[in-house]
Amino acid sequence: MRALLLTVGSSSIVFPPNSTPTPPHHHSTKPKSKPSLPSKQSPSRPPPPSSPSSTASPPPLVSAVRWDSTTSRRRNRLRYYADVGSKLAEDGRLEDFLMVAESVVDSGLKPSQFVALLNSKLVYKGITRRLKEEKLRSVVEVLSGLKKLGISPLELFDGSAEEALAQECRRIMKCGELEEFISLMELLAGCQFSIKELVEPPEIIKICVKEWSPNVAVRYARIFPNPQILFCTMILEFGKTGDLASALAVFKASQQKQGYPNMYAYRTMIDVCGRCGDYLKSRSIYEELLVQKVTPNIYVFNSLMNANAHDLSYTLDIYKHMQTLGVAADMASYNILLKSCRLAARVDLAKDIYREVQSLESTGALKLDVFTYSTIIKVFADAKLWQMALQIKEDMLSAGVIPNTIAWSSLISACASAGLLEKAIQLFEEMLLAGCEPNSQCCNIILHACVEACQYDRAFRLFWSWKRSGLHKAFFEDYQGKADSNGRVEHAQDNYTLSIPKRTSDSHHLRFKVPFTPTTSTYNILMKACGSDYYHAKTLMDEMKTVGLSPNLISWSILIDVCGGSGNVQGAVKILKSMREARIQPDVVAYTAVIKVCVESKNLKLAFSVYAEMKRYQIKPNLVTYNTLLRARSRYGSLQEVQQCLAIYQDMRRAGYKSNDYYLKQLIEEWCEGVIQNKNQKQGKFGSCSKTDLGGPQSLLLEKVAAHLQKSSAESLAIDLQGLTKVEARIVVLAVLRKIKENYSPGDKIKDDMLIILGVQELGAVGAKHESGVKDAIIKLLQDNLGLKVLLKGHKTATERKIHLENPFGSYSDMEEIIGGSELPPQMESPTRRPAALQRLKVTKESLYHWLQRRWGAC
Template sequence: MNVELVRKGILVGLREGKVWTVVGVLKKVQKLGFSSPTLFDGSAMELLGRECRPLVKSGKVQEAVDLMEILAGFQLSIRHLVKPSDVIKHCVHNRNPNLAVRYASLLPEADILFSTIIHEFGRRRDLVSALKAYEASKKNLNGPNMYVYRTIIDACGLCGDYVQSRYIYEDLLNQKITPNIYVVNSLMNVNAHDLSYILNVYKNMQMLGVRADMASYNILLKACCLAGKVDLAQNIYKEVKDLESAGVLKLDVFTYSTIVKVFADAKLSQMALKIKQDMLSAGVSPNTIAWSSLINACANAGQVEQAILLFDEMLLAGCKPNTQCFNIILHACVEACQYDRAFRLFQSWTGSKHWDSFDGDHISSTYSNLGDGNGNRIPTVPNGKSNAHISNFAERFPFMPTTATYNILIKACGTDYYHAKALIEEMKIVGLSPNHISWSILIDIYGASGNVEGALEILRTMRDSGIKPDVIAYTTAIKVCVESKNLKQAFSLYEEMKAYEIHPNLVTYNTLLRARNRYGSLHEVQQCLAIYQDMRKAGYKPNDYYLHELIEECLLLEKVAVHLQKNADSLAIDLQGLTKVEARIVVLAVLRMTKENYALGHSVKDDMLIIIGASKADANPLRHMSGVKDAITKLLQDEIGLQVIAARTRFPLNDTKGLKSPIDSDPNFEAIMGRNELPMMMGRHTRRPVVLQRLKVTKKSLHYWLQRKERANRILLGNMTV
């Protein structure tokens, strides 16, 4: 066979695009015992690449991999026929880990490609495919590859499956394979939310002889930060400082930034500032993250001036602030109720002309008069002080507001919903879209100003603008209704949430349950019991205090309803055995029934008699009975304006001959006490008489009260007509 002629024939076939014909020739040549690589020079390999690359580009990756597998079988180098990243990209897009593994197995750098495949599937949040690639890598690689183990653990973190990362680590240990520090660091980082777990991993790492590096300590500090363990973070920081003094480690900017954030979250600003001095002494320049954490530490502690001074220092150091830094400063001003200062800073940073129509005094006056919602004036900042420190840096560090920036400013509007609404419109003008938080703050502002209808209208506007209200928006609207004592609307919003399949959170449930003392009917209490049951079904920890109060109130209201039904034509009220609160509810319910009957044309025919309780004549009055009597007297006389007469009726029980019974002397007594209870109360086995504690509201007083109510209603209706 003439090898040169075969080589030329292969070139002609490839130029004509007959790649599969060439494959057929190679099969025949292989049977004759010739080596295929000797028939391919650089030109032939380039022509093969021209055949494979269009297949990949057009999405025919399966065909391209099939062809490259055949070519690899002829011992041809396929390494440079296509870009590996292009093949992997298409495989990940099509969620085809098996094809990606087949291709990676053809190349000498398979271990690197397996890690790339796992990483890319992890970025796409496709952990199932990433795990398939991981299992295939174990079969195709000659031995354990730490880079692959680290990548699959990172992929678990990207996909939010920290449990799977633990299984992989345990599998590694079960195989008696000692992980390197990078694998352990990845595992701790993925599980940083579980401080106890990573502390165990850290101890296990020391037992395995794996030496911790700076990243290990940074992750431990991060876990302490997430868990809010300030003392432990301080101990770790001290340990790292000691290691640095011994020349074992060198603290980096990430270490300092993390420990600063620990103190910032704990509102320990002075300790955070001390870390800043440690940084400077060690020759480490704070980066943007470190500065942001320092500023946030002071902001969280309410030290607005210190936060702004740190911001100045950051700018003088030449460190470019990010939007988060600006937002932290604005948020600190708002939390300190320095609303005018927040707007001045925003104007100076953006160079905004939005407030040019207002002078400084007007802005300061506007926001200082808003108040904080509790009748307190808002502290203001003298003109000129709020933006002088930043004006020199406006051109060097332009500030681009975000939606979060505007949300902070909307909150700074206090109860001025007109201004808040104007900021929503300004957001749209500058190309930003209000999010759920924006609308929720606006709803809260309307509610705080007493404009409940406006708050509910904003909830509807939110949906009309294309943003589906979330649990925060609904909970805010429910809070507005509860605070305005519009419980019917609050319950309606709760039902609307469920209809839209928006799951209430703990705040939603508590907002409704905490309104229990404002209930006015048995139906409302029953509604709240249903909400309590929903809360338990949703998996939230129930509050037995709420349940106890609801059940007691439900039973009490049922008792009142039964009492009113039995005594529809009588103004006799029995408060025996009731607490002061229960007694108050019963009396108010009877008065309400009396008022409703009067409005229907039924006049009051008798005095109202209220039985407090019965006791022995020579016994001291019970403290409980006295407390109920005082509470009801105060309610009727001081709060309602009725005339109340206290009375004590003595019934001699040792010699009843010739004396009228309590039933004969008081026609309402039977209705109150009941014939069956009378013998027990009269005590047949004792010689001491019984004293009945009771109150009487005169018929005349009731008439006057009812007429006064009617006149007030007529005046109100007349004014409404006018």
């Protein structure tokens, strides 16, 4: 019988004789029924004749055949189809290769036999070809299909194919197709590929963090059989970018399907909360463990205390709870407690903890490390207790612990902060002799100490010396002196003792040289040392740019101060423009520096102009800005100046700042008293007032004055004096009168009367005496001192009161009584009713007009 030849495209597939085509295969997830093979005891049956319907449809690419029962024929047919599959794979026709494999498996043969007979080189070549054509998705689908048939995809890959697979995976990852990439990784993991070898996990985590994709990161981690460490790495990486929400999402996913809490994940999550500043979340995570009745380990406790180190009371509570649960504290626990004491400035408690740790060390329970000593030194250094800090250094050396850079920096800072420049430099040299390499912070501390001691030349000499030859120090024992048994070198010329470890004092010739790398802070310190030499400071800033450093906001602010110190106010203002040209937005510090320069140069108009510009750029002033402006004037000359300062005062109060209003009240009082004072006239008894008279910082005086002075002249003249003392009421009334006087021009008419509200008062009630005192003081001011006509509103004449008693339900308008008129006899008042009266004074517009005419004539 002749063989059957099928031609598809440019390829031909030859089927052996005695094979009967079967209906075409359809790719489906449904299991395929396998043909039953004849048993060895019975002879093979002839194949049934083909039906007309089967011959009418075109034959499939590959048809399953009913194999001959003999082993040789089965082997020949299997080898034949293995050859066909190998050629299909070589041509890159992997889908057709999968169809051949499906047909072979459907025939009841073992997949391993088929794979063993494949030409592996051709298969490797074909798979590599498809991968280089960037068709990874189709390759993975074929591999997944082979996996379902029981064929291991790994057997179809050699080194070159695996490298091509890895390159294609990295290409897709770099293209930003993150979802597609993770989907392919899941399929490849199902095919038993080592995902870790294809692409390094840190690269995937980095992209997930950059794309803010915690869900994709979780999918990737779940590909691995033990993803817990990978989960913790993801939590930490999200936390480093400040993305606490994504870190929490990964943390919650890591807790799913876990039979027990992962302490490492809890510790990492708490560390991230501390890094992101959400200490309350770290506490809730800790409480979750307690709800589950799980005792955290020492590492979780340490992370929790470190995240809450700013809250000393809470940190101590956690420490006590840890002891209650029987968890022994380690050296890190005590270091964190000392850190918390330093942040809370609790030197006394830090001493107690240090003594406790020393006691534990004496029993062998703990061993103090360099971090413990460095932390306690930092505690004393921050408190400027330099002698105690030096004593801790002696304890370190006695215990054989070598101080590190942090310890040396703290010691140098402690002496520098106390103004002990020579001692700080001595410690710096001792640090070099001990073989400890200084960092830029140590050098900056020394330079800053020189500037604070006004030794500007010395700061520049040290800077240029370090920059030229590095940080170096040479000591000759045979010339300077011999080291004693404790490792101390006595310097005959300098008359001071250096305490160094013995290991460095045994050498005959000691020389250290460390390159010096200045930072932006270094140049900022030197710019301060320029004093008022603007050009020198500008040269340093230019040099900073030359060495690759970028001036920061502090650099520009210092340049403004130096420029202002030289008297160049306009130059200081121009620096703000230069900052924007350098693409640096001036902050509140820079603007405040310019305002301060303007105030010190008595250019108040420019100072308030800079303040207005600051507000336009929506930069919020700070307390220093407000105080600088409010204290800029020694006196007020016009209403506009008063209104200007009062507007700033109100902005300050609205921003939430509280200041001592006494200085501003004095200026307001002085300005107001100008209404009744002539040039050669001294202040009267109300001309000056003490703090007690003016009330506390929260008094209503300034708010009352501001409210009245900011009204336009067209508004009705009504002055509310409720709640004010006699002196404060006087100042408010004088402020309004001065406003009227300054806004008045000859020929103008006064349209309204001036009303003064004293308050609602029950006749005979408590406080009537106080209200009467305010009323009398204001009446005396207006009538006696200013000659104004004052009317009392709300009182009734004797006849009107009698009418009211006879007809109490009648209505009438408020009546006026000229001050000094007759009062109603007591016997005519109602014995059963004391009506409330609104105490008001009215200054007539005619009286105000004549007063203004007199004042204008006097001018």
